[in-house]
Amino acid sequence: MxxxxxxxxxxxxxxxxxxxxxxxxxxxxxxxxxxxxxxxxxAWKEALLARIEASQRSDPQPLPAPQDWPRVQRDTHEYQRLQLSGHFDHGRETRVQASTVLGTGWWVLTPLRTSDGRWVLVNRGFVDAEHRDPATRPEPQGEVTLLGLLRVTEPEGRLWQHNDPGTGRWYSRDVEGIAAAQQLPGEVAPFFVDASEGSEGQWPRAGLTILAFSNxxxxxxxxxxxxxxxxxxxxxxxxxxxxxxxxxxxxxxxxx
The missing domain is CATH 1.10.287 (Helix Hairpins)
Structure with a gap:
């Protein structure tokens, strides 16, 4: 077959x-x-989360001295708790576009002059459109002492939106650019500080720094x-x- x-x-x-x-x-x-x-x-994210947790449990540190500024890096210093004192110069306030849990609006960055004559940009918090005008919110006078988190500068702007100092349009917290636009005299810290707390119920609203990150x-x-x-x-x-x-x-x- x-x-x-x-x-x-x-x-x-x-x-x-x-x-x-x-x-x-x-x-x-x-x-x-x-x-x-x-x-x-x-590995980077786990180190970041561990550093944030340790910083939140520790006592606030003084503002880094000028000789230490070159060593301030994102991977070692960002989100470190600080305590600083000085006088705000509200006439040199800068508003930076922001999107937060409270909606869209602006961060209010005000230069703080320390007792030794140096400048630090302080992010006093978030304001909405109703409180964008400084006349609609209180401005701390005299010497102030505040707690905050050290933040690394955000140069140039966003990927698709660049800062425009000429028109006062800021999309990132660019310390060097803002200091130059506001013509701050003397030494300016190359980082800024997010205020951790403000007066309850008042604008700007501080303490909105994101400290919880997905992993x-x-x-x-x-x-x-x-x-x-x-x-x-x-x-x-x-x-x-x-x-x-x-x-x-x-x-x-x-x-x-």
Whole structure:
């Protein structure tokens, strides 16, 4: 009794197999790089959260001395609790566009002159459109002592909106740019301070600094590594499948 012929698929051209393999290696490299980047981000985020937690439990520190200003960095000093004293210069107030839990409006940045004659920009808090005009809100007079968080400058503006000192449009808290626009004389700290608290029920509303950050970097890293593993598995399958193919596209007649 004759058996039906068995058809064997031909080999694909070698260049196609090599192209698929090369593309797979590229994807594996990209996915592994993204996974490693997320691992680095995870370490950075955990260090940030630990630093914020430690800072919130510790006593406020004095304002860094001018000789220490060059060492103030985002990864070591941001969100450090500070206590500082001085006199506000309300005539040099700057408003920076902001979006907060209270809605859209502006941050009010007012230069504070310390007892040694140096300047520090203080973010006194958020105001809405109704309280944008300084005449609609109180202005602390005389020497003030306040608690706040050290924040690193935000130069130039946003990705799609650049600061325009000429028209007074500010989209980021650019210490150097604001100090130059307000013509602050003398030394200006290269960072600003977010006021932690203000008078209850009064504007500006302080204490809106975001201190809770999501930390999903481990999940993202595992996702990228899983995708790399899937591509590796797909390449192994393709190569094993190709090895089982018989050269040529012939119909093999079985013996009777």
């Amino acid at each position: 004759n058996k039906p012929p068995t058809f064997v698929a031909p080999h694909r051209p070698l260049w196609r197999l090599l192209a698929v393999t090369l593309g797979g290696f590229v994807l594996i490299g990209v996915f592994l790089a993204l996974g490693l980047w997320q691992v680095q981000r995870l 999903n970097h481990l999940m993202y890293a595992l996702t990228w590594f899983a995708l790399a593993a899937m591509v590796i598995g797909a390449l192994v399958f393709v190569w094993r499948f190709e090895r089982r193919r018989v050269p040529g596209a012939a119909a093999v007649e079985p013996d009777a």
